[in-house]
Amino acid sequence: MKKSERALGSVANYVDERTGAAKWLKKNLTKVFPDHWSFMLGEICLYSFVILLLSGTFLTFWFDPSQRDVVYNGAYAPLSGVSMSSAYASTLHISFDVRGGLLMRQIHHWAALIFMAAIVAHLFRVFFTGAFRKPREFNWIIGVGLLTFGIVEGFLGYSLPDDLLSGTGIRIAEAIIQALPVVGSYLAFFAFGGPFPGTAFIPRIYTVHVLLLPGLFLALITVHLMLVWYQKHTQFPGPGRTEKNVVGYPLMPVYMAKAGGFFFIVFGVTAFLGAVASINPIWLYGPYTPGQISAGSQPDWYMGWLDGLVRMAPPLETHAFGHTISWNILLPGLILPGILFTGMALYPFIESWVTGDKREHHLLDRPRNAPNRTALGAMSISFMIISLVNGGNDIIATHFHLTINGIMWFTRIGLFTVPPIVFIITKRICLSLQRADRDLVLHGKETGRLVMLPSGEMIEVHEQLTDEQKWTLTQHQQPDALPAPLPESATRGLKGKLRKRMNQAHATQIPAPTLSDLKELDHH
Amino acid sequence: MTNIERFQNPGLPEHVHRKADTDPKAAKRAEQQVAALFLLSALGTVGTIAAYIFIKSDVYVFIPILGSTNVQQMSLGIGLTVATLCIGLGAIQWAKKLMPDTEVIQERHELRSEDQDRADFVETFKERGGEAGIGRRPLIKRTLGLALGVVGLSPLVLLRDLGPMPKKFLETTSWSAGTRLVSDPGGAYFKPSDLEVGAVAQVLPELAKGDERTLENIGKDAVLLIRLRPEDFNLDAERLSWTYNGIIAFSKICSHMGCAVALYEQQTHHLLCPCHQSTFDVTRAAKVIFGPAARPLPQLAITVDSEGYLVAKQGFNVPVGPSYWERNSSNG
Numbered sequence: 001m002k003k004s005e006r007a008l009g010s011v012a013n014y015v016d017e018r019t020g021a022a023k024w025l026k027k028n029l030t031k032v033f034p035d036h037w038s039f040m041l042g043e044i045c046l047y048s049f050v051i052l053l054l055s056g057t058f059l060t061f062w063f064d065p066s067q068r069d070v071v072y073n074g075a076y077a078p079l080s081g082v083s084m085s086s087a088y089a090s091t092l093h094i095s096f097d098v099r100g101g102l103l104m105r106q107i108h109h110w111a112a113l114i115f116m117a118a119i120v121a122h123l124f125r126v127f128f129t130g131a132f133r134k135p136r137e138f139n140w141i142i143g144v145g146l147l148t149f150g151i152v153e154g155f156l157g158y159s160l161p162d163d164l165l166s167g168t169g170i171r172i173a174e175a176i177i178q179a180l181p182v183v184g185s186y187l188a189f190f191a192f193g194g195p196f197p198g199t200a201f202i203p204r205i206y207t208v209h210v211l212l213l214p215g216l217f218l219a220l221i222t223v224h225l226m227l228v229w230y231q232k233h234t235q236f237p238g239p240g241r242t243e244k245n246v247v248g249y250p251l252m253p254v255y256m257a258k259a260g261g262f263f264f265i266v267f268g269v270t271a272f273l274g275a276v277a278s279i280n281p282i283w284l285y286g287p288y289t290p291g292q293i294s295a296g297s298q299p300d301w302y303m304g305w306l307d308g309l310v311r312m313a314p315p316l317e318t319h320a321f322g323h324t325i326s327w328n329i330l331l332p333g334l335i336l337p338g339i340l341f342t343g344m345a346l347y348p349f350i351e352s353w354v355t356g357d358k359r360e361h362h363l364l365d366r367p368r369n370a371p372n373r374t375a376l377g378a379m380s381i382s383f384m385i386i387s388l389v390n391g392g393n394d395i396i397a398t399h400f401h402l403t404i405n406g407i408m409w410f411t412r413i414g415l416f417t418v419p420p421i422v423f424i425i426t427k428r429i430c431l432s433l434q435r436a437d438r439d440l441v442l443h444g445k446e447t448g449r450l451v452m453l454p455s456g457e458m459i460e461v462h463e464q465l466t467d468e469q470k471w472t473l474t475q476h477q478q479p480d481a482l483p484a485p486l487p488e489s490a491t492r493g494l495k496g497k498l499r500k501r502m503n504q505a506h507a508t509q510i511p512a513p514t515l516s517d518l519k520e521l522d523h524h
Numbered sequence: 525m526t527n528i529e530r531f532q533n534p535g536l537p538e539h540v541h542r543k544a545d546t547d548p549k550a551a552k553r554a555e556q557q558v559a560a561l562f563l564l565s566a567l568g569t570v571g572t573i574a575a576y577i578f579i580k581s582d583v584y585v586f587i588p589i590l591g592s593t594n595v596q597q598m599s600l601g602i603g604l605t606v607a608t609l610c611i612g613l614g615a616i617q618w619a620k621k622l623m624p625d626t627e628v629i630q631e632r633h634e635l636r637s638e639d640q641d642r643a644d645f646v647e648t649f650k651e652r653g654g655e656a657g658i659g660r661r662p663l664i665k666r667t668l669g670l671a672l673g674v675v676g677l678s679p680l681v682l683l684r685d686l687g688p689m690p691k692k693f694l695e696t697t698s699w700s701a702g703t704r705l706v707s708d709p710g711g712a713y714f715k716p717s718d719l720e721v722g723a724v725a726q727v728l729p730e731l732a733k734g735d736e737r738t739l740e741n742i743g744k745d746a747v748l749l750i751r752l753r754p755e756d757f758n759l760d761a762e763r764l765s766w767t768y769n770g771i772i773a774f775s776k777i778c779s780h781m782g783c784a785v786a787l788y789e790q791q792t793h794h795l796l797c798p799c800h801q802s803t804f805d806v807t808r809a810a811k812v813i814f815g816p817a818a819r820p821l822p823q824l825a826i827t828v829d830s831e832g833y834l835v836a837k838q839g840f841n842v843p844v845g846p847s848y849w850e851r852n853s854s855n856g
Contacts, residue, residue, distance in 0.1 A: 197740065262612060471533055
């Protein structure tokens with residue numbers, strides 16, 4: 001035994017005698033993880049979260065979350081002698097006087113955008129492949145929670161510098177709180193420690209931004225990952241893959257090297273963006289004052305859809321009995337997002353109620369094989385995109401020489417008309433792709449090779465798929481294999497009729513080709 | 525149709541060896557690539573440290589597309605990029621080219637516990653629960669429920685001192701009869717002749733001696749002065765009397781969500797809020813003609829005092845800014 005091996009052995013022995021870790025590690029070091037590029041999306045979320053913790057900690061060493069008035073006299077000459085809050089002054093200090101400070105600020109902001117983008121992409125992957133089905137419903141809900149808290153955390157983050165743009169965002173947040181019926185103005189005064197803007201809000205959201213929400217993230221991410229570990233990862237269908245196994249690479253060494261390496265790649269890409277791509281140049285906006293504003297005020301992209309909904313809301317207020325209810329704020333700012341996010345969180349249960357499917361699923365769906373779900377997802381995305389477009393209507397108007405009113409009316413109408421159209425088209429596309437799959441399995445690939453038969457007839461030679469390819473294209477569950485065509489008792493009443501109708505829509509399928517089909521075809 | 529034959533799962537395809545598995549030269553080459561990447565990463569770290577020490581922090585260069593760029597910040601970032609990216613690329617190249625790439629199969633087990641375990645659990649739970657006797661002692665059950673139900677109230681009550689009651693703050697501004705208009709920024713008095721036709725100015729109320737201007741007050745007091753030709757107005761007699769020589773004054777705080785309504789279109793006499801594009805028609809007392817705002821911007825009645833300076837005729841007749849539950853909006 002070499003000296004180094006002996007040293008390592010005695011350390012391992014020391015640890016194991018106190019923790020018994022060897023038994024657990026022995027089993028888990030060989031744990032298998034399925035491989036697919038789309039499984040990286042969740043990893044990006046995790047790694048950008050780590051980058052956020054590291055860069056954020058760096059920023060806290062210099063940032064002063066205080067709305068105390070100071071006169072700026074740092075390195076940025078254009079604002080020299082200007083009276084501003086200490087929060088804004090210290091952000092300028094980080095950007096111009098701390099070496100690497102601007103880089104870290106930009107890395108932090110880019111990492112936040114990547115974090116949110118990766119969460120959304122990961123959500124799409126999980127939704128469209130049906131990875132949220134039993135037994136993974138808890139993890140879906142935790143994911144929706146992480147997305148929601150991520151939006152809040154991002155908003156609080158870019159509100160901290162107290163520049164003119166972020167102050168305007170806080171003003172809007174205050175108006176939303178103030179619009180709540182009965183308790184609104186009280187809650188607003190409690191949150192801001194008095195009238196807006198006051199001097200309490202930034203120190204308060206700082207605590208929420210650096211302590212409360214990151215703590216919550218850590219807890220939720222830990223549970224999220226432990227569940228993935230314990231339930232084992234889903235896998236795409238293919239030769240050798242079944243509902244009862246996991247096919248992939250072992251944790252040690254392949255997966256460790258790949259995942260560990262990927263962390264550094266995400267870090268590298270974020271650092272590159274922070275180095276070359278200027279983001280949120282707060283020194284251009286000036287300190288916040290409620291009497292001023294900059295044209296083209298835009299939130300970060302993950303808030304854009306919300307802003308777009310608020311922009312397109314009809315000018316509705318109820319004035320009665322000496323009270324005011326602002327539907328133009330409540331409807332797009334709270335009620336609609338509330339319905340959307342609740343619906344999203346409950347989707348696994350809704351789908352399982354509609355299909356009556358209570359089985360465990362570890363093989364992912366190819367999106368085309370679940371046309372109804374895929375169409376629902378595409379429909380929701382189109383709704384969000386239209387809202388997002390209206391959130392940038394001023395920027396779009398100036399860039400493409402359109403009128404804001406035109407874009408606003410387009411999105412107001414489009415919000416109701418485009419999603420149903422997208423649903424229908426997506427469902428058709430899915431069914432067409434299923435037909436194409438069926439065709440491919442039964443007739444093989446077109447080779448482009450033309451052959452003239454002795455009779456003079458010209459035919460194109462088709463090449464049969466391999467057994468592996470045939471299996472991948474035909475392995476999916478067919479609706480007639482669903483556990484139960486809904487029992488008569490479950491389809492009675494309005495709820496039952498709705499369920500039956502949705503069940504039928506969900507079961508629309510092109511029959512997957514079978515070996516019998518192929519044999520019959522060969523026969524002719 | 526009972527005997528439909530489906531395609532069968534053919535099982536894992538046979539493992540195809542990579543070049544580095546069979547050709548020692550290719551393996552050697554992959555090894556060198558990985559080592560080169562790790563070495564490059566170390567160089568990146570050295571470069572980062574060098575940039576920190578040797579590059580001055582106030583040197584800027586102009587780079588096309590990127591614009592004026594701080595050389596030190598950028599060098600630090602590029603150094604960090606090389607240092608981290610190369611570790612990642614090296615590790616992945618190592619995993620892909622040299623580590624075993626045979627796929628491994630592991631069995632899954634149903635997550636559901638065995639029936640026996642479930643039954644044992646229920647029994648244990650009932651037995652232990654029975655020992656506590658919660659079912660037999662309803663008094664304890666009910667009082668515990670009460671205690672747990674109300675215990676959360678105290679932290680809620682403790683939060684009460686987060687802020688004061690709104691009282692009348694949202695309904696009032698610093699404007700009252702005779703308050704002089706002062707320019708913002710600057711603080712100079714305004715004469716009607718200071719504003720040409722078509723011009724806009726932001727004004728604030730003059731403060732009493734010793735009072736300090738706060739952001740809270742600016743958030744309610746900010747007013748826009750706009751001068752039109754008097755014949756452009758389309759106002760009722762009362763509102764027309766609130767203008768002076770074609771000068772009309774509105775609260776600058778949007779009646780929708782409180783942003784500063786700052787964009788004035790001279791040709792159309794429209795005021796636009798950059799936040800949500802609510803559009804107000806200046807000639808018709810800031811009536812909402814587009815966007816989500818539901819109420820016009822409150823108009824401030826103005827006139828001139830004995831010295832010829834613009835003053836408020838009276839305070840705002842309605843609360844300024846966004847709506848709230850207690851707001852009486854029956855007259856605008």
